[in-house]
Amino acid sequence: MPGFLQKLLPRDQSFFRMFVAQAENVQAGAQAMVDMLDNFSNPAAGASRVETYEHAGDVITHDIMKKLNQTFITPFDREDIHELASRIDDVIDLVDAAATRLVTYRVEKIRPGVLGLATTVRDATAQIVAAVRVLEEEDHILDHCIEINRLENVADRQCRQLIAELFEQEKDPVQIIKWKEIIETLEFATDKCEDVANVIETVTLKNA
Template identity: 40%
Template sequence: MRFSPRDNAFFDLFEADARNLRDGVRLLSEALASDADRADLAVQLKEVEHQGDEHTHDIIRRVNSTFVTPFDREDIYRLSSALDDVLDDVDAALDLMVLYRVGELPSGVGDLVDVLARAAELTAEAMPRLRTPSELTDYWIEVNRLENQADQDYRRLLARIFSGEYDALTVHKLKDVVDTLESAVDGFETVANIVEQIAIKES
């Protein structure tokens, strides 16, 4: 491993970024409650998303100004970008719920958001251990399992949305929301895959 004292800042930034992402997913989860004020939660989530952008910019600035990095610069860029992409999808999903005024969501949406919440927790727990990525095998295996579970949840949701229970306009709205949630789950798998690739390179 190629460490120097200043390298610790990268790990601290990734840890903060993952905690911020977890906060964003928690707000999304709160938005599923029947009495939730989604508009207010969307405003809060937008602030979390802006904080995520700041973390991304901080990481990129540090990469560009640091001679020795803890692992490949390309992987630092990729990991930072992947975390940012997930938070963008989480933010977009809630934004669509508000803009479309979707009202009550199919129960299966909660299953997808539960997967997101679990993946967010695992990612927040994993980032502090990024200093020894080879010890994170359980993390990327579990995130990949969650993504497979989410694929099944997504297909069941689509089947319900297109079952004839909803009018055509509602179908379009719900599908946009569900597609964005599924993209966020895929994004968590991308993050886990990048961590696995870092582990392989550093082993």
């Protein structure tokens, strides 16, 4: 359909509401991860709570894809809707992966600094919520993308510091293997937040 015709026809705005719901769910999951690390008395219960958000995320993501399949005129490019939903879903998948590993690896005590890294992940997901809330009007949306990029850099530095300390302080190679992966999985979640920011930037550029 030619662009001018597309602009004349009504577009279904509920995609925007669905992205907000998806992002808010990811933020809640990242907060559950922070809570789990902050009070590590019952890891299995904490990981199970994070998993709830991961499953809820799958349902929302599936709903977006289904709606995409049934919608003739979309508010922005079909491929970008698919991509944005997929990348937001990646974030909660990684938060869940980190939570699961804490249980699978039978971690007993949280290393110092890991809570700080998880807090950065949570902050980045809050920026994703803020960005998708203004996705429709694109009001100051790039500011949130810039903030996500900044938080990714913060997480990167936190990760490096934590890994350096791990190799200096921990002598058991098995503990090094376990913690290195948990720390890197959390940092990878902020990389995925950056991917979300990149899709949002692309959408904004196309509509500029």
